[in-house]
Amino acid sequence: MNKDGLERKLGLFSTTNIVIANMIGTGIFTTSGLLLNIIPNPKIMVLLWLLGGTIALCGALSYSTLGSKFPMAGGEYLYLSKLFHPILGFLSGWISLFAGFSAPISASAIGFTEYLSRAFPEILKLGILNSSMEEIFLKKFYSILIILVFTFIHLRGISFGAKVQNFLTILKIVFIIFFIGAGFLSKRGDFSHFSTSIPLSFNLTTLKAIGLSLMWIMFSYSGWNASSYIGSEIKNPSRNIPLSLFLGTFTVSFVYFLINLVYIYAIPPDEMKGVVSVAGLAMKKLFGDQFELVSSILTSFVLFSSLSAFIILGPRVYYAMAKDGCFFKFASDIHPLFKVPSNSIILQGIISIIILISGTFEEILTYMSFSLGVFPLIAIFGIFKIRAKDKNHKIFLFPLPQLFYILFSLSILTFGFLERPIPSSVAILTIFTGIPFYFLFKRKSKACK
Numbered sequence: 001m002n003k004d005g006l007e008r009k010l011g012l013f014s015t016t017n018i019v020i021a022n023m024i025g026t027g028i029f030t031t032s033g034l035l036l037n038i039i040p041n042p043k044i045m046v047l048l049w050l051l052g053g054t055i056a057l058c059g060a061l062s063y064s065t066l067g068s069k070f071p072m073a074g075g076e077y078l079y080l081s082k083l084f085h086p087i088l089g090f091l092s093g094w095i096s097l098f099a100g101f102s103a104p105i106s107a108s109a110i111g112f113t114e115y116l117s118r119a120f121p122e123i124l125k126l127g128i129l130n131s132s133m134e135e136i137f138l139k140k141f142y143s144i145l146i147i148l149v150f151t152f153i154h155l156r157g158i159s160f161g162a163k164v165q166n167f168l169t170i171l172k173i174v175f176i177i178f179f180i181g182a183g184f185l186s187k188r189g190d191f192s193h194f195s196t197s198i199p200l201s202f203n204l205t206t207l208k209a210i211g212l213s214l215m216w217i218m219f220s221y222s223g224w225n226a227s228s229y230i231g232s233e234i235k236n237p238s239r240n241i242p243l244s245l246f247l248g249t250f251t252v253s254f255v256y257f258l259i260n261l262v263y264i265y266a267i268p269p270d271e272m273k274g275v276v277s278v279a280g281l282a283m284k285k286l287f288g289d290q291f292e293l294v295s296s297i298l299t300s301f302v303l304f305s306s307l308s309a310f311i312i313l314g315p316r317v318y319y320a321m322a323k324d325g326c327f328f329k330f331a332s333d334i335h336p337l338f339k340v341p342s343n344s345i346i347l348q349g350i351i352s353i354i355i356l357i358s359g360t361f362e363e364i365l366t367y368m369s370f371s372l373g374v375f376p377l378i379a380i381f382g383i384f385k386i387r388a389k390d391k392n393h394k395i396f397l398f399p400l401p402q403l404f405y406i407l408f409s410l411s412i413l414t415f416g417f418l419e420r421p422i423p424s425s426v427a428i429l430t431i432f433t434g435i436p437f438y439f440l441f442k443r444k445s446k447a448c449k
Helices: 012-023 026-038 042-069 076-083 086-100 102-119 131-154 158-185 191-195 204-221 237-266 278-287 289-323 342-358 361-371 374-389 400-419 421-444
Strands: none
Touching: 012 158, 012 237, 012 289, 026 042, 026 102, 026 204, 026 237, 026 278, 026 289, 026 361, 042 191, 042 204, 042 237, 042 374, 042 400, 076 086, 076 289, 076 374, 086 102, 086 289, 086 342, 086 361, 086 374, 086 421, 102 131, 102 278, 102 289, 102 342, 102 361, 131 289, 131 342, 158 237, 158 278, 158 289, 191 237, 204 237, 204 361, 204 400, 237 278, 278 289, 289 342, 361 400, 361 421, 374 400, 400 421
């Protein structure tokens, strides 16, 4: 057991699974149809997914350095506090509470309900209220129920939670392999769909659309830094954190590329535009209504894996902050039997439910996408500070991955903001609301520097 009360029980397999599960979730199964609405060119859309994977891989390579140097729980909160100033670490944890973990949990739960109700539309009918009101109410109800169930699962301990996580991740991988394999074996698709596109003029309007597209895509890749949040519970962290980040990110990048090829092969671009449950539509086109039903059911359960990973990771950030006196003290409590930060897990569940009730899927998606791009960017700047202090410190391929990540991340945030200023501004406002709380905690606790 570590001096912070957490136990090192997770090996490379479980840790890599958490990275994969944290990445493959709502985004890849919901955003491709939305992307074609603003970038009506399937070739460019697929290229943007590949670019997003390259950016994420550069981020993962950079975090390998940070994770091996600081092999403890906390992620950006720890890195930014150590490398720059505790207020930056606090604000990264603050935004994680809302946009980094709680909001993605809400989005995953919404995605689950959307796919499940596509398969079984009758679950949205009670016959008591107006049909549209019943649909809204029941979708929220099922989504909240899923959050409550998985919150309870992860209150039972990291070992039990990891077993559930491993099972769900294996289920997810099996489904994705089936989806990709069956998609390409079907003879009802057509690769000529790639040529039915509208040429794009590269002006400011197009750049803003590309920026927003990449912002949404990077949400789908978010989680490439997942194992850095649970460093205190990973065996041999100096080896397993870097390996899990690289293996998980590379695997997901390749999988996303293949899934998007299946989407375009199966669905004419005009029919794909604006469709959220795109995997179900692809199976319908390739195999008929029955496969759409099966695919929608499986996709809804596959989203459990992502939701579960978020519930594992987020509370470790709030726990680390509370241990430093930079968050509410109750968040640092470890359950005496199950040895998990139980109060942090419960707090995250409550906030996830509040976000779920108050926002639509697209509002949550845009808000998250902007928020999640800010602090990893600053953390990767910190690698230059590490190298400046120790010229002999070995950093793989330095500084190419860092410069690539920083350049594209800054561009994405800039153009994404110009395209969707309101949700992006809300994200910025959320960050700044954390400043007075930082000084409040700092005043109350000498440990919060």
